[in-house]
Amino acid sequence: MNMIKILLTALMLFSFSHAKHTFKTYDDMCEKIDTQECINESSQIKNLQIALNADKNLNLNLKTDGKWGENTKIAVQKFQEHYSLTPSAGYVGIKTKTQLDKVSKNIKFSKAKIVSSSSATGCYADFKKRTNLKKSFKVFKDRSLLSKANGKNTKLKIDISEQRVRLYVDGKVALCSPCTTGAKRKLEPNTRTIRDKSTPKGAFKITEKISDKRSTIFGKFYRNGKMVYKGDRRKYRGPKAKYKGASLKNWMRLTSSGIGLHASKYVKRHAGSNGCIRLPYKVAHTIFSKVNTGTKVSIVN
Template identity: 65%
Template sequence: MKIIIKVIMLCLLTSAIYADSSFAAFKKSTNLRKSYKVYKNNALLKQATSRNTKLDVDIAKQRITLFVNNKVALNSPCTTGAKHKFEPNTKTYRDKHTPRGTFKIREKIRDKHSTIFGDYFRHGKRIYHGDRRKFKGCKSGAKYVGASLYNWMRLTSDGVGLHASKYVKRYPATNGCIRLPKNVAKTIFSKVRNGTKVHIH
């Protein structure tokens, strides 16, 4: 029995060392700031539970990292909030930066639609796109359709969270949320829970 336990411990240690070295090799061969490449360690991802994971968002590199037992299981490009985002409807620039600090996931919804950002349609034609609170037109007969936020993970009470998007850039471009590639968002959503820590820096 002792021999079996030692063998298991050795396998786990070897796996952890390999995980570190393989991510180190990925970093060495990849320009993280510009690359769209995604690093995945499938062995570590299989070990992930809702209780041994945490997330790190690096604003400077525009990358998100999923840790499993403090080892890098996934590293992916992401897009955070723009410092000065132009709003075509108001023709002004506004600070939309993603807040820094340590947060906890407060809510998970697989198929969410924004109650703030989206489109107004009238007779099938889009008449407005953006923050619905700033819509100055006539709402009579207009229908609001919120932007899709698949695999939504809320971080703040005022609407900042992580979600899937097909518009993942290599520079800050959002209204404050953190956009993730669709497959990455799906993986992260399945591995975290309400209460999972998210460090943004």
């Protein structure tokens, strides 16, 4: 029996020491936000650059410096276009990482540092110390706390001055992420009128959750397949046209007037929405899954 245990242990150690490199073990590279920021370890980005250079179908000559930049993003887009990976936006998600594994299976990579977003900065106190909360796109996650969230022990806090949302579980910060609240001076593209679209402050509760909602107020009008208007449907004065509401994935309503939290690719480091709280896609999905209708939400400045 002891000999069998020894042999099994030796086999496991051999397997680990000879385990194949896989891009799928890396965090997603380049967040789904308009800035296309990348906060991955430089060793991961360097291996990405090596894999892209080694693809003979592309003939790239990237500098393998481990720094995310415009050239690396463009190279990723070319890679995605060649292998018909959509959207070809330079975002290295699971589909792109799977294809990278296929084309780089014979390449010997240096060991990359694998760090999850929650442990990259330790506890939340450390994250606050090391992060410029008003400017950074970094997201803090405490996976242990998140696993304990049941909807009844959660609450949300949106800080307008920091443009940050915090999810609390049992009174502790389990997630802290950038968000975008309503702009005090918002230009309506069609009326050319500047209006105050500030997000209301105060205490609220989530009154509705819809995973795939379309806006009944903001969207686009089409006539004969061509877009003829974009914006507030209540202000459209043209001929009859087909309306398609803007996507509001992972919608969490706060007010009867249409203010809520939802996923968006337009998450910036300043107020800029029409009043809703925009969240990065993955953050919106996480929060949506951890809160219930009735969860308390405070909006402060």
